[in-house]
Amino acid sequence: MPYRPANFYDADLKIWRGDRVKHYFDPHLSIGEIIFQEMRRHPQLIAQISATENTILTRDELHANSMKVASYMRSLGLLQSDVVGLIGRNTTHMSAVAYACFFNGIAFHSLNISYERSTIEKLFDITKPRLIFCDGDEFEKVRAATASLDVKIITMRNHPTDSISIDEVLATPIEENFQPARLVQGNDQTLAILCSSGTTGIPKAVTITNSRQILAASYCLTTSDVQYTHSTLDWITGLLTTITSGVFSTKRIVADNVFDPAFFMRLVEEYKITWIIQAPSHMAMMTNSLAFQTADLSSLRYYLFGGSRASLETQHRIRSRLSRDCLHFAYGFTELGAMASINLHFDEKPNSVGRLVSGVKLKIICEQGESLGPDEVGEVCIHNGQHWAGYYGNPEETHKMRDPQMWFHSGDLGYVDDDGFLYIVERKKDMLKYQNIMYYPNDIERVISEMPEVAEVCVFGVWDQINGDEAAAAVVKKQGSDLKVQDIVDYVAEHIEAKYKQLNGGAIIVEDLVRSPNGKTNRMATKAFFLETKISN
Missing domain, CATH: 3.40.50.12780 (ANL, N-terminal domain)
Structure with missing residues (x-):
């Protein structure tokens, strides 16, 4: 049975928490x-295949x-x-x-x-x-x-x-x-x-x-599972997969090539992979691949993704090719060293990152540091009760990330609904201001991603001395699409009434978004490429 997180809410302290930690191994063992x-214990089982x-x-x-x-x-x-x-x-x-x-x-x-x-x-x-x-x-x-x-x-x-x-x-x-x-x-x-x-x-x-916290939500793994992630050991998901494969005696498939969506889907079919954790950028590349419509993904039982946001359209496309409801958004950050929440209720809560895993507490705070209640937007703070040595050799940044009460300050803006489901609205530093009105790039990204011809999108602010942050977009179109820039601008105008959320800064169509080494969309670098393109044109 898949792990089913439950949440509990303390209305006086305005703190949510997951289940108590269960110790499946001696807690003193490393x-x-x-x-x-x-x-x-299982010497003859296949541990790893390099494809x-x-x-x-x-x-x-x-x-x-x-x-x-x-x-x-x-x-x-x-x-x-x-x-x-x-x-x-x-x-x-x-x-x-x-x-x-x-x-x-x-x-x-x-x-x-x-x-x-x-x-x-x-x-x-x-x-x-x-x-x-x-x-x-x-x-x-x-x-x-x-x-x-x-x-x-x-x-x-x-x-x-x-x-x-x-x-x-x-x-x-x-x-x-x-x-x-x-x-x-x-x-x-x-x-x-x-x-x-x-x-x-x-x-x-x-x-x-x-910490044993890195194993939370993975106790469903057994010797019959076949794991894969394209993430290398410099990413928390690569570390998670390496650890869980060793702890739960699974078979792991590895590959040392550049991510190729068609190659990956062949791996799932050939090795009957049951468990994957993937970057949203790779999900978008899959759905934009010609091989996607004929790929056999029926062996998958756990399809986790995280690190950044995947559009609902991409999630719907992926789910349409799966034989069971197993696509789940997992939320966390490297400093936490584990997942904080996981959404196992897509149909009821499609935009949520889910409920807290065991051993985790959460609060939402305002600018003044006070805790907020349900449905109030503020910074997401996580407490896992585990020791953290901080950023190696950087005590100043360490203190900014984790306060003396051991709360991690994620830098993400979000809220928790009445059912205990967490929603991430935007990165705190990504908020934009147009004519003194604050807005989130994701509000516009969500609309653009609904266009059938769009594979991926990144929205950012372009500074104007009169208006402030004018929204602009870099868009990856689907293979074979004849999408034009004006189509994107017009679509936003038709689906968003607010003037400050229009693509007042323009749009460009790109082959791919600029990404950080771990696969996340780099909003600042994509914006820089947009500005260079505009100047050269």
Whole structure:
């Protein structure tokens, strides 16, 4: 049975909370200790198939590889206070590297492969990893970026002649009587370090604790499930999939290619994938693919998406191809290290991100910091009761994100209805003002996305010295569509009465929206591209 979150509301404190946490494992065990034990329980089950490198690993083989990598780290004298760097695709042995870090109680700092040298240099200068695992494709860039650090670099694929290959590491003998390390700081210890989205500058190094909270809403997984995500380990969904596959003994499909919607849909059909977590941008690409109408997605039982908003039109298209009601919007943010809510009631609450998962509390606050009641819009604040080490090496930003009472300030504006369902209205910083009237870009995006010819849309404000923020749009049209800019402007005029929500700043049609490395639409960068296009024309 799928997980069914329930909400409870304290009318005096104006706080919502999910169910109490149930402990399915000894609460004192670390994530690494749980995975170590569970991998020994089902040694002959297939743990992972790489669809691009054509490899198959049983859980026994993956377990052995993980211990070999962990033994290699131990031979170098790495301590739990050290950091391991990762910057690679979902290759055959990336899971073994992650599990090795978990077994040793060493946090890894994972960066996206698309980061330029200067960003890599700044981020790794914060955590100063002793060891870095990267793809050979990025080897020269990573070596140049870390020239000032005392670091060994190991390549995961396409190995340059002067690099240490992962195969050399896997030749390391497993330490005699190998056991996972007990964590010096217990489960308050940092498990991994990911990166913030970076839409407002250099990404921050976000610590993720060994909290069991990351497993919330995943206890429905069994050994019969087949998991897939295209997200790499620098994204919370990539980390979530890597952990849950180890904990619940599922079969995981991986691929190290650029996301291709037709290829992905073939994977679902060929491997009978049952569980996926996906970025809304990939959902839009799927529905805009010629293969979508004939794809067999009937094996899917859990289809989760999050990270940003998917239009209702895209959700309806996806649902039309599924054999069961399993498309669910999950809400959370990297700093939380887990899902905060999940919507399992699309038909009744199609615009909601759902109810809180177990172990989570929520409040909505106004500008003055006071809690608001149902149906009142304010900033969404989340409390999970877990330790958080903050942004690595950045106490100032840490204090902005989490207050002394341990509430995370999400920066999202939203409200909770009388049934306990959370709705996200917009990012706080994305609010626009036209002639002193505030409005949300999503109000216009929602209308444009209803156009049958539209695949994706991003709305932003273009500054005018008289009017303020004039709404403008970048639109991706469906394949084969003859959509024109004027059609978009006219459609908005016909469906929105308010003058301040018209496309007073204009519109352009683009091949794709500008995205951050984790796949989210980058509103600021898309706006910059819009302005450049307007100037050049």
